[in-house]
Amino acid sequence: MLVLLPALAAGAAQPAPGLAESLLADLAKTPPVATPFVQVSYRGVLDRPLIVSGTLRWLGGDRMQRDIAKPFKETAKIDAGEISVQRGGGEVHRMPLARAPQAGAMLAGFRALLGGDVSALQKNFTLAAEGGQSHWVITLVPRTDQMQRQLGSIVIDGGGDSPRCLTLTDANGDRSITLVGQLAEQGLRSAAPLESALAARCRNP
Numbered sequence: 001m002l003v004l005l006p007a008l009a010a011g012a013a014q015p016a017p018g019l020a021e022s023l024l025a026d027l028a029k030t031p032p033v034a035t036p037f038v039q040v041s042y043r044g045v046l047d048r049p050l051i052v053s054g055t056l057r058w059l060g061g062d063r064m065q066r067d068i069a070k071p072f073k074e075t076a077k078i079d080a081g082e083i084s085v086q087r088g089g090g091e092v093h094r095m096p097l098a099r100a101p102q103a104g105a106m107l108a109g110f111r112a113l114l115g116g117d118v119s120a121l122q123k124n125f126t127l128a129a130e131g132g133q134s135h136w137v138i139t140l141v142p143r144t145d146q147m148q149r150q151l152g153s154i155v156i157d158g159g160g161d162s163p164r165c166l167t168l169t170d171a172n173g174d175r176s177i178t179l180v181g182q183l184a185e186q187g188l189r190s191a192a193p194l195e196s197a198l199a200a201r202c203r204n205p
Contacts, residue, residue, distance in 0.1 A: 020129035021118045026161045029114045031060035036184040041176040048192045058114045064107050101150035109154045109166045135159050157202040165202035
C-alpha cells in the first residue's frame with residue numbers, strides 16, 4: 001500500500017471527507033508527551049539502512065526533542081525556529097530549522113501524531129486519509145514550492161487511536177520509516193530490514 005501513497009496524495013483516489021481531521025483529533029495528546037522510536041533510513045548513497053533508536057518528546061507547539069540512545073548518544077532539540085544537536089558530551093551545534101528540512105518534517109509529522117492541530121497543519125500541508133479502524137493512513141503533502149524541493153510526503157500509519165509508523169519521503173526519493181510506540185518497543189526483526197518488509201509491518205504489525 002505504501003508504494004501507492006504518492007499516487008493517492010496526488011489525487012489518484014479521493015479521500016473520505018473529514019477522515020484525516022477526525023483521525024488527527026483522536027490522536028491528540030496533552031504535552032509533554034514521550035514515545036519510544038526506531039528510525040530506519042533508506043538512502044541511495046548507503047549500502048544498508050541506517051538505524052537509530054531512542055525517545056521522541058513533544059513539549060508542545062513547535063518544541064520537540066529527540067534523544068538517540070543507540071547506536072550512539074545524541075540529543076536534538078527544536079525550539080523557537082532553531083535546532084540544536086549534541087552528540088554525547090560534545091559541543092552543542094545550533095542552526096536555523098529552515099536549514100534542516102528533515103528535522104522540520106519530523107516535527108510536522110510528530111505534531112500531527114500528537115498535537116491534533118489540523119488548522120496549523122493545513123497551512124503547510126494538504127491532508128488525505130484512507131482506511132478503517134484496524135488500519136488507517138494519513139498522508140501529508142507539502143503545499144509550498146520551498147518545502148516540495150526537500151520533502152515529497154509524510155505518511156502516518158496506525159490503527160484505532162494509536163500511530164504505528166511515520167514515513168518521510170524526501171523529494172529525491174530517499175525514505176525513512178520511524179516505528180513509534182508499541183511497535184518501536186517490539187524492536188526490529190532484522191538487523192537490516194528490507195523497506196518493503198518494514199512497510200508491510202506498519203500495515204500489519
